[in-house]
Amino acid sequence: MPSYLFWLFSTIMLIGGCAVIAFRNPVSSAMSVVTCFVGLAGLFIGLSAFFVGVIQILVYTGAVMVLFLFIIMLLDLTDEQKRAKGFAPLAAGLSLVIAFLVQLIGILSNTPDKVAPPLDAATLAGAATHFSQGGIATALKDGRLPDVQLIGQTLFTGYNLPLQILGVLLLVATVGVVALSKKQAE
Amino acid sequence: MASLNDYLLVSGLLFAIGLAGVVLRRNIIVVFMCLELMLSAANLSLVAFSRFNTVNGLPDYKGQMLVFFVITVAAAEVAVGLAIIVALYRARQTIHTDELASLKG
Numbered sequence: 001m002p003s004y005l006f007w008l009f010s011t012i013m014l015i016g017g018c019a020v021i022a023f024r025n026p027v028s029s030a031m032s033v034v035t036c037f038v039g040l041a042g043l044f045i046g047l048s049a050f051f052v053g054v055i056q057i058l059v060y061t062g063a064v065m066v067l068f069l070f071i072i073m074l075l076d077l078t079d080e081q082k083r084a085k086g087f088a089p090l091a092a093g094l095s096l097v098i099a100f101l102v103q104l105i106g107i108l109s110n111t112p113d114k115v116a117p118p119l120d121a122a123t124l125a126g127a128a129t130h131f132s133q134g135g136i137a138t139a140l141k142d143g144r145l146p147d148v149q150l151i152g153q154t155l156f157t158g159y160n161l162p163l164q165i166l167g168v169l170l171l172v173a174t175v176g177v178v179a180l181s182k183k184q185a186e
Numbered sequence: 187m188a189s190l191n192d193y194l195l196v197s198g199l200l201f202a203i204g205l206a207g208v209v210l211r212r213n214i215i216v217v218f219m220c221l222e223l224m225l226s227a228a229n230l231s232l233v234a235f236s237r238f239n240t241v242n243g244l245p246d247y248k249g250q251m252l253v254f255f256v257i258t259v260a261a262a263e264v265a266v267g268l269a270i271i272v273a274l275y276r277a278r279q280t281i282h283t284d285e286l287a288s289l290k291g
Contacts (some may be wrong), residue, residue: 002187003188006192007188009247009274009291010196013196013200014196014199014200014203015219016238017199017200017203017204017223018203019205020205020207020216020219020220020223021203021207021210021211021216021220026213026215026216029215029216029219030219032220033219036200036226037226040200040226040229040230043196043233044230044233047193047233047234047236047237047245048237048245049237049250050251052229052233052250052253052254052257052290055257056195056229056257057252059257059258060222060257061218061228063240064222064261064264067217067264067265067268068215068219068268071268071271071272072215073260074272075272075275075281076279077213077215077281081259087208087260087285088209089209089210090210093206093209093210094206094210095272096205096209097202097205097206097209097265100197100198100201100202100205101199101202104195104198104202105195108194108195108198111194113190113191114189114191114192114238115187116187116188116189116190116237116238117238117240117243119240119243119245119266121239124241124244125242125246126243126251127242127243127244130242130289142279143236145244147279150244150247151250151251153245153248154248154250154251155254157208157249158251162219162255163213166255166258168258169258169259169262170258170261170262173194173262173265174265175265176266177265177266177269180266180270180272180273180274181272182267183277
């Protein structure tokens with residue numbers, strides 16, 4: 001991804017993130033989260049993670065944020081009033097964040113930097129030798145990155161048991177949500 | 187082309203924004219959204235590591251597997267969390283963390 005696109009999407013993402021905290025109205029905050037996640041999906045696609053980028057849009061901005069908006073609507077929330085918060089919690093929160101940022105910059109300045117390894121047609125054709133047959137090898141020889149096929153192959157060969165457990169987790173979450181949101185018996 | 191440290195810096199900034207939101211905001215729904223921001227910041231680091239550490243010339247898809255699992259678990263967590271928030275609102279008629287002080291000593 002060209003550098004200016006990286007900075008463009010990063011800026012969209014970070015402005016969206018700041019707006020989440022800045023807005024008083026929860027609906028505006030939810031819309032800012034959507035902006036933030038669109039920028040993030042752009043970064044994912046710039047990192048050649050096309051599947052994850054699309055999933056980010058579909059699952060997060062499509063499903064999760066709609067769920068948030070639905071709950072905001074259900075609870076009929078009004079704007080958060082300005083209330084006297086006291087100085088101490090604000091100062092404690094900000095100092096926590098600033099300590100985190102100082103530590104982050106300290107670590108990153110001491111970390112050896114790395115440029116992205118090339119992902120051009122020659123590298124992909126070289127990688128095709130590790131796949132015996134099928135669509136993956138063909139696409140790699142054509143100089144395309146068959147992102148979804150590679151993820152599918154990794155998921156269903158190396159990570160089959162975690163995938164099944166994930167299915168059970170989703171089932172348990174669904175049952176739990178139904179049990180939680182049932183009207184309590186008087 | 188942006189380097190690995192650029193991605194890690196942006197990811198850390200997003201995490202810091204989410205952390206600030208969790209600590210500073212009082213609306214529990216906004217706190218929950220900021221938790222999602224923090225999870226996504228971790229995802230950005232994972233995808234960046236996956237792209238910058240190639241295996242046989244391809245991105246390391248183990249990192250993207252973890253992202254896939256994190257996204258799924260986050261979706262389940264959002265569903266359960268929002269159900270808890272709705273139950274909380276039914277019980278207390280408020281979602282402001284300042285007013286939920288029954289565990290305060």
